[in-house]
Amino acid sequence: MLATSQALEKKRKVEAAHAANPNASNLVEFTPLGAGQEVGRSCMILKYQGKTVMFDCGIHPGFSGVNSLPYLDGNEDVDISKVDVALITHFHLDHCAAVPYLLSKTPFKGRMFMTHPTKAVFHQLIRDFARGAKGSSDEALYTEEDVDASMDRIEVVDFLQTLEVAGGIKITPYRAGHVLGAAMFMVEIAGMRCLYTGDYSRVPDRHLPGADTPDVQPDMVVCEATYGVSRHLPREQREAHFLQRVTDTLRGGGRVLLPVVALGRAQELLLMLEEHWEAHPELQAVPIYQASGMMRKSLKVYETYQEMLNEDIKTLFMHENPFAFHHVTHLKHAGQFDDVGPCVLMATPSGLQSGVSRDIFEAWCEDRRNTVILCDFAVQGTLAREILGGPKDILTKTGGRKKLNCSVAHISFSAHSDYDQTSTFLDEVKPPHVVLVHGEKTEMMRLKGALEKAAAEKEIPRSVYTPAILQTVKVTREPLRVVRVAGQLAEKPPHVGQHLKGIMVSGPAGTGAAGSGAAPQQLLLHPNDLHAYTRLHRGRVTQRQALATDRPFSALRLALEVMFEGVEGSGMLPVSGVKHQRREDPQGASFQGQQLHEQQQQQQDAGV
Known part of the structure; x- marks a missing residue:
């Protein structure tokens, strides 16, 4: 009798709630737990008709320890224990480095999916990340053992494969073109479709094809706004500018530092430098150093997943391994090379906040002959972002000051969508609702205005949202109705x-x-x-x-x-x-x- 009374009371509450808000079951709710009006710690929550999906779970490169995490417990409307499935788009730290924390330190009980290459690189990359944080117990979010344990809970999915999980959530990954294995995820719940782009690029580069265009119309697209309304120069112009800057520095007796992410743009730059050195014998006496063990290990993954690379690289693989570089020396540690003359050195991280790239930068920054070339997006709060402003000096890791005499150049090879790519993509997939994430507030607002203006001129119905962290976008959607025909x-x-x-x-x-x-x-x-x-x-x-x-x-x-x-x-x-x-x-x-x-x-x- 007691159970029956409780059931009736629960039924009355549900009916009363529905009467107060009859559209509640048709409400699509989207909440950023990170990367809302910022770049870093991407983590998003989508809720519809009792189902909850998480997209990505990364850290912020400008912070450390728990301060770098998404706000996993910062919203009373988001219960991590109720998340049915988590979808990880790619292996960059700002999109996946909080995954072991999610799986070992929170009540998350759902399933987790990523593509095969992402899982393969994830294990190596995040284990290396955990090992690097071991020296500071305050900053260590999890252990290497936590990383190993997380591998058992991560499932894999192929591009264009549709899976139904959690009793009614359909997921389909599409190629995102950002890094090897990067995916955009289409999620369908009771007829409602949401496409989460993650980081994506529609422009093919030296080793990856561009992003796919889904053949179904989503109700909502959650889209990166990293570059706002900026437009990338053609790749050929950027390559020519980059190689000229490198060559001029070396001929002037200087050194070139390339702070990079271990996987993604690093491989693109290595292919570029290898080709240039091969074509210019006069440069072959100048060494190219690669100082990331993770970068060296990852090349095996690129060899394993050749079928996911572009046609040019696949053709090269028929004759020789294009990642078996002849003019690049892989260093086991930063002290292995003789710093006695002109050279090119590639090191992580791209933000210069720590690690080998920071050590080399502090050693070279006072020499006017040297050049630092930033080839990726410089996140707010990192040293890379700071030196783009042209300060006279910089704060060292030990608390001292050093003059910034070296040249600093920003030549972007970041495989993120620019305005032209974003606007064209949205015109093709035609979503009535667009949510912008993964962008700084000013750029995001500019992009919102430009997209709304373009849609109005073309008479395309489109609403654009720019939620901050923990701010929920709520959209009412007409539910899918089934009608019998007789x-x-x-x-x-x-x-x-x-x-x-x-x-x-x-x-x-x-x-x-x-x-x-x-x-x-x-x-x-x-x-x-x-x-x-x-x-x-x-x-x-x-x-x-x-x-x-x-x-x-x-x-x-x-x-x-x-x-x-x-x-x-x-x-x-x-x-x-x-x-x-x-x-x-x-x-x-x-x-x-x-x-x-x-x-x-x-x-x-x-x-x-």
Whole structure:
């Protein structure tokens, strides 16, 4: 009895909540737990019809320890224990480095998916990250053992493979073109589609194809806004500028530091430098050093997943391994090379906040002959972002000051979408709702304005949102409705996209054919089949009226049309018709009688 009473009370509460907000079940809710009006710690929550999806779970490169994490417990409306599935787009730290923390330190119980290359690189990269944080217990978010344990809970999915998980969530990954294995995820819940782009690029580069364009229209696109309204120069111009800057520095007796992310742009730059050195024998005496063990190990992954690279690289693999570099020396540690003359050195991290790149930068920054080339996006709060502002000196890791005399150049090879790519992509997939994330507030607002203006000029319905962290975007969506088709309309099965014309019967009126039991909730019928499937019947009402008038019938018809101008046909039921006949008085009186004959097919209330 107690259980029954509790169930009834719960039912009453649900009904009361629905009465207060009848659209609650049709509400799409999207909340950034990170990367809302910032770049870093990407982590998003999507909720619809009782299902919850997490996109990405990364750290912020400008912070350390728990301060770098997404706000996993910062919103009372987001319960991590209720997340059904987490989808990780790629292996960069700002998108995946909080995954072991999520799996080992929070009540998350859902499933987790990423592509095969992402999982392969994730294990190596995040283990290396955990090992690097071991020296400071305050900053260590998890252990190497936590990373190993997380691998058992991570499942893999192929590009363009559709899986249904958690009893009604369909997921489909598309190529994102950002790094090897990077995915955009299309999620479908009860007919509602949301596409999360993660980091993506539609422009092919030296080793990766561009992003896919999904062939289905999403209701919502969650899109990166990293570069706002900026437009990238053509790749050929950027490569020429980069190689010229490197060559000029070396000829002037200087050194070139390339702070990079271990995987992604690093491989692109190595391919570029290898080709340039091969074509210029005069440079071959100048060493190119690569100081990341992770970068060296990752090259095996690129060899393993050749089929995911672009056609040019796959063709090269038929003859030799393009990642077996002849002019690049892989260093086991930073102290291995002799720092005695011009060289090119590639090291991590790209933000210069720590590690080998920071050590080399502090050693080289006071020499005017040297150059630092930033090839990736410089995140707010990092030293890389600071030196772009041209300070006279910098704060060292030990707390001292050093003069910034070296040259600093920003030549972006960052595989992020620019304005042209973003606007074209949105025009092609045509979402009515766009949520911008992974961008600094100023750039994000500029992009929002530009996208709204472009949509208005093209008369495209589009709403653009720019939520801050923990700010929820709420969009009401018409739910998917299933209608049964019967009778004449069902004799020939319709094709996809075909419009059907008929009478839709629903509610109390649709109580079945005569003598039958309960009927479907919604039924589409030809008017001639109403009597067979419902208790409704077609009727005809005829009215005759004699009217004495000395005016022409056209004047009377005009008056009737004005009076009934709002009357229209409903579906396949026509509007009323009017006919007239002229009759003379048999006594010959000067009188015109006009008989109005009105035929009307009246549609009974079918609860449509």
